[in-house]
Amino acid sequence: MTAVAAAGEASEVFQECGCKGIRTCLICERQRHVDPPWQLFPQKTHRFLYCVNTGWAMGAEDSDFEGWAFPFPGVTLIEDFVTWEEEAEMVRLMDCDPWKLSQSGRRKQDYGPRVNFRKQKLKVAGFQGLPSFSREVVQRMGLYPGLEDFQPVEQCNLDYSPERGSAIDPHLDDAWLWGERLVSLNLLSPTVMSMSREGPGSLLLSSAPPAGPKDSTDTAIAPHQSVLCQHVEVAISVPRRSLLVLAGAARHQWTHAIHRRHITARRVCATFRELSAEFQPGGRQQDLGCELLQISCSFQGRPV
């Protein structure tokens, strides 16, 4: 047997995770005796914390920009979206179905059409809709301002654990098939969604607004400064049982990620996605969109 064949076989034998390419988790890092890539090249990051009351990103304590802030539109956080009992029942039902190994120590269950994003192709066959246990939570979403017309056609459950070193690298969600709002329900433990923007770019900072309600801040007279920075990160604290909606700039201009250090206990997240304009009435693929929507809201789904 050649060395290459032996190595190939060995990696199959040891493959207990779903990592590929540059992605790693604690399991494969231990087996391969490697460090995670993000530890090799630490970069200077300007850290901000998202304030739910003002909708601003505030310079972190003891950072270069403490006391400074900038508006961070496109984030909605709804606390206590499900009760403790609903949370327990949802996770119990999810655990009745198998979880598939995924990248970076995550496990996954997907209820949606099969999609090849690179080729922009999708298959309806096999998709039976969202699971029945989500009917009530999806209906509840429609009661909140900004979500009245939200009709998801995909639910993706992700399971994170500190033992596996689960995380999700900074990324933007697809915008060919998936629409404006990304809605995720955060279950079992709190976490932090890290929004980032790679520079070089300038940031227009104002002296931090008071932590009052979103529209009550008069920033016109506040001191301003424009700063050039390479790597900016805005941390959004996401409580257990809350619903996080990303839209607008938070959806399209800032990547989102969950760092390993922000998974401190088992966390299950259910992300709901709607169709893009291309698949909505008036769009080029409206018929396909209509078919997907009908299947989705039958709530007879099994994981695909």
Ligand SMILES: O=C(O)CCC(=O)C(=O)O
């Ligand atoms: O776990 C999360 O909250 C984010 C998941 C996510 O970004 C994704 O599935 O695209």
Ligand SMILES: [Fe+2]
């Ligand atoms: Fe995402």
